[in-house]
Amino acid sequence: MTARHHRLTEPLTPHRLLSLALGQSSMPDDGGRIALMPWRLRREAFGRSTPRGPHGQGRRPQHPLSGAVSSPLTVADVMTRDVVSVSTATPVSEIANVLAGKRISAVPVIGADGRLLGIVSEGDLIRRAEIGTERRRPWWRKVLTDVEAEAADYVRTHGRKAQHVMRPQVVTATEAMTLADAADIMEKRRLKRMPVVRGSHLVGIVSRSDLVKAVARHQAAVFADPPTDDAILRDLMDRVKAVTPSHPLINISVHRGNVDIAGVVDSAAEREAILVAAENTPGIRSIQDRLVLRPRSVS
Structure with missing residues (x-):
C-alpha cells in the first residue's frame, strides 16, 4: 500500500x-x-543504544518484519541468456545488419569453443571507409603519427571481418554479481551492456535495459x-x-x-x-x- x-x-x-x-x-x-x-x-x-554487557548482553534485540527478507538480485536473475553472437570471421556488413535488425547496440565475438574473444559495438562501426567517416589526417600528421597506430586504425576502418573491428579487452560480469555491483561498473565505465561469463565462456549478457526491466517487475514485499x-x-x-x-x-x-x-x-x-x-x-x-x-x- x-x-x-x-x-x-x-x-x-x-x-x-x-x-x-x-x-x-x-x-x-x-x-x-x-x-x-x-x-x-x-x-x-x-x-542511544542500551549498554552492552559481556558477549553482547543487554543489546536491543532485532525484530525483523513479518515475511522473509529477499536476497539482493544478481546478474543471473535479469540477464539475457539467449545471446546473439558472431565469430571472428563474420563479415562487418553482416554484423551491421544484426545490430540494426535486432535493435541491439553490441554483439559478443566468441570462438568455436564458446570462449569470449571480444565485442563489436555500434561505436566500432561509426568510423568506416564504406560511408566515408574514417579519420582523415593531413600529411604532416601522418609523418609525426606512430606508424603502428596508423596501421591499426586503417585495419579498423577498412577491415572486412569481426576480428578486424572487435575490441578484445572486454569488461565482463559473472552470474553471481549483484545488480548493485553491475550498475556501479556500467555507470563508471559508461557501458550499455556487459557480457556475462562463466570462467571464460559466454553464458549471457546484461544491459541497462535489463536493469530497467527489473525495476518494472519489482513489487513491494508481501x-x-x-x-x-x-x-x-x-x-x-x-x-x-x-x-x-x-x-x-x-x-x-x-x-x-x-x-x-x-x-x-x-x-x-x-x-x-x-x-x-x-x-x-x-x-x-x-x-x-x-x-x-x-x-x-x-x-
Whole structure:
C-alpha cells in the first residue's frame, strides 16, 4: 500500500523546539494535551543504544518484519541468456545488419569453443571507409603519427571481418554479481551492456535495459502479518539515521501504521529524503509531515 502524506504547518516556537528535543509526541491525546513518548522510544529516537554487557548482553534485540527478507538480485536473475553472437570471421556488413535488425547496440565475438574473444559495438562501426567517416589526417600528421597506430586504425576502418573491428579487452560480469555491483561498473565505465561469463565462456549478457526491466517487475514485499507499530518505528528510525545527520532533531511517532514526523532539517532536499524513507518503510499507511526548515541567519 502506498503511504499517503500531507504537510501540517505549525509555529516553530522555543517551546516547540524543546518539546522536539525531549522527544514529545506531536500527536495530541483525546484531551488535547501533548503526551510524552515512552522513554524507550525516546531513547531509540535519539539513537542511544542500551549498554552492552559481556558477549553482547543487554543489546536491543532485532525484530525483523513479518515475511522473509529477499536476497539482493544478481546478474543471473535479469540477464539475457539467449545471446546473439558472431565469430571472428563474420563479415562487418553482416554484423551491421544484426545490430540494426535486432535493435541491439553490441554483439559478443566468441570462438568455436564458446570462449569470449571480444565485442563489436555500434561505436566500432561509426568510423568506416564504406560511408566515408574514417579519420582523415593531413600529411604532416601522418609523418609525426606512430606508424603502428596508423596501421591499426586503417585495419579498423577498412577491415572486412569481426576480428578486424572487435575490441578484445572486454569488461565482463559473472552470474553471481549483484545488480548493485553491475550498475556501479556500467555507470563508471559508461557501458550499455556487459557480457556475462562463466570462467571464460559466454553464458549471457546484461544491459541497462535489463536493469530497467527489473525495476518494472519489482513489487513491494508481501507480509503475512502487518508489522507492529514498534517494528515500523525502529525500521523508519534506522532509515532516517541513514539519510540525515539531523536525526536527533527528528521526532517520529507511529499509531496503527499512521506516522507523524516532526522536527527541524537544514534543507528541502533533506526533508524530501526523510519523506521518501518513510514512503519506503513497509507497513506505513499514511504520513503526517511536520518537518520545518532551520531558519538561516542573515548577516
